[in-house]
Amino acid sequence: MTNPHATIALHPSSCTSCMLCVRECPDWCISIEAHAEPDPDAPQYSNARRPAMKNVLDSFQIDFSHCLWCGICIELCPFDALFWSEKDMVSGKSRSEVVYGIDELAASLPSAKRLDGTPAPQLDEPPSGRRKKS
Amino acid sequence: MTLTTQLTGDRQQDGARWIDVAPENWHSLHAELQREGYVRLEWLASVHEGDDNFQIVTRVTDVDVQSPVMVSMHCDSSEPVTLSDLFPIAQFHEQEARQLLGVQFAGLADGVAFDAPIAGHPLRRDFALQARLDKPWPGAVEPDAQARRRLTLPPGVLAEWQL
Numbered sequence: 001m002t003n004p005h006a007t008i009a010l011h012p013s014s015c016t017s018c019m020l021c022v023r024e025c026p027d028w029c030i031s032i033e034a035h036a037e038p039d040p041d042a043p044q045y046s047n048a049r050r051p052a053m054k055n056v057l058d059s060f061q062i063d064f065s066h067c068l069w070c071g072i073c074i075e076l077c078p079f080d081a082l083f084w085s086e087k088d089m090v091s092g093k094s095r096s097e098v099v100y101g102i103d104e105l106a107a108s109l110p111s112a113k114r115l116d117g118t119p120a121p122q123l124d125e126p127p128s129g130r131r132k133k134s
Numbered sequence: 135m136t137l138t139t140q141l142t143g144d145r146q147q148d149g150a151r152w153i154d155v156a157p158e159n160w161h162s163l164h165a166e167l168q169r170e171g172y173v174r175l176e177w178l179a180s181v182h183e184g185d186d187n188f189q190i191v192t193r194v195t196d197v198d199v200q201s202p203v204m205v206s207m208h209c210d211s212s213e214p215v216t217l218s219d220l221f222p223i224a225q226f227h228e229q230e231a232r233q234l235l236g237v238q239f240a241g242l243a244d245g246v247a248f249d250a251p252i253a254g255h256p257l258r259r260d261f262a263l264q265a266r267l268d269k270p271w272p273g274a275v276e277p278d279a280q281a282r283r284r285l286t287l288p289p290g291v292l293a294e295w296q297l
Contacts, residue, residue, distance in 0.1 A: 019286075022275070023286060023289075025272075028269065028271065028273075032272070035277060036277050053281075
């Protein structure tokens with residue numbers, strides 16, 4: 001592979017929708033839709049003002065027609081959800097074909113590597129980052 | 135090398151000698167450097183620091199390109215004097231700064247660095263980029279609306295540009 005930085009891969013279950021990558025992206029090419037729901041695994045405290053919530057990812061899009069391949073989102077992700085992948089970036093006839101959603105980004109996982117060179121977690125594997133294993 | 139021009143700062147940093155100078159000594163310092171053998175102006179860069187404040191930096195080297203000198207000054211848009219009589223290449227960089235930042239160099243020849251029509255001064259910090267006006271900031275999404283976190287704002291986007 002001549003270009004090891006071909007696409008970006010997302011491990012969806014690692015993503016906590018923390019929005020850090022979206023806010024740090026220099027040209028605003030990432031967008032996330034997510035909602036919060038009560039976390040059944042969180043400890044229940046009788047004096048809690050509201051139940052412990054967790055974010056559930058609804059949509060994650062990277063617009064590769066804007067992406068700079070700067071890698072800031074990958075280096076910054078505190079939950080190891082984003083990786084460089086060696087899967088080829090395929091051009092499209094319209095702009096919507098290079099806007100990748102969760103499925104396309106997860107399809108890049110088999111050839112994705114962490115920054116230290118070890119293979120990235122696959123779709124059927126649990127979150128490998130700091131997100132709680134459930 | 136000791137310089138007779140009055141300097142406001144002189145330090146070693148990143149393998150180069152950094153000299154800070156007041157705007158009125160800008161031209162005379164470069165003339166002195168050129169007499170000392172620093173005959174090669176590698177580049178001249180201008181940065182907008184907000185309002186009417188600019189930093190202008192040049193990198194000057196001798197023929198061996200071994201001991202670079204970085205000369206820096208803080209000025210407003212009307213203070214600088216052109217260096218194009220000392221270093222002809224400075225004309226391009228100064229015309230570029232005039233076109234993109236609106237810095238007026240006294241004595242600089244008329245002309246533009248870029249042929250394309252450029253409206254306004256797009257490298258100034260208060261210049262609103264069309265790409266930032268066309269699209270709302272994706273980072274404004276807050277998954278947990280009840281979380282009551284501090285409101286985040288898009289970096290580098292002024293409040294009056296917001297949709």
